[in-house]
Amino acid sequence: MATIYRDRADAGAALAERLTALVGRSDVIVLALVRGGVEVAAVVAERIGAPLDILVVRKLGVPWAPEVAFGAIGPGGVQVLTDGPAGRLDQEEIDKVVQREKAELARREGLYRAGRRPLNLDGHTAVIVDDGLATGATARAAVAVTRQLGAQRVVLAVPVGSEEAYELLVASADEVVCLQRPPDFGAVGLYYEDFHEVSDAEVQATLAAEG
Known part of the structure; x- marks a missing residue:
């Protein structure tokens, strides 16, 4: 149980x-x-x-299926792309998702890391x-x-x-x-x-x- x-x-x-x-x-x-x-x-x-x-x-979600991750971004400009789903996207689609998630990551980092070291x-x-x-x-x-x-x-x-x-x-x-x-x-x-x-x-x- x-x-x-x-x-x-x-x-x-x-x-x-x-x-x-x-x-x-x-x-x-x-x-x-x-x-x-x-x-x-x-x-x-x-x-x-x-x-x-x-x-x-921030998970990078496929535009037509956001729950499916094609990668992720993290602090310090770290970006990780997976081999599978990312290969089915063109660079423009990837860039659009990355820019949107970067904005939210920056917002959260600004809130939560205030006064903290990198x-x-x-x-x-x-x-x-x-x-x-x-x-x-x-x-x-x-x-x-x-x-x-x-x-x-x-x-x-x-x-x-x-x-x-x-x-x-x-x-x-x-x-x-x-x-x-x-x-x-x-x-x-x-x-x-x-x-x-x-x-x-x-x-x-x-x-x-x-x-």
Whole structure:
């Protein structure tokens, strides 16, 4: 029977129990995927004694099927294109999507990274945390971006996910910690009593509290 978390903080506490091998390691940094992953990651970072930062990633969706990713963009001008879907788009189509997502990435970076140093992952073990895996497209993009930013090892950690998304991430991350993979997955929100849409203000408040 699937576990239902009270909220994202509860899920973060459960996730931290599976990451105790990382406690005390100076090379570890916890990266929250915004916005839903921030509260989960804040608890994880606190419990394992690692610094918390955020990773703003924007999936690049195929124009006629936005849920299908042909790549992703991240901080510092990082851009990753997949071999499959990207090959079916012409440069003008790619550029149009990239420019739109760059604008949203810049907006979120401006909000969330105010006063923070640019993300530097050289030599680090990056633990990417989100509140769940549905298709896995955004998380896969985050793994690729994190590698481009210099991470030595990439761990993807989530409280719940679909089997398909899990298999997708196992092929790209160095390690995937997924607490449960229900056979009749449905949607991430089904495994939370409180799964409200996280606001920009909540993200900023959580990051401010982490100092």
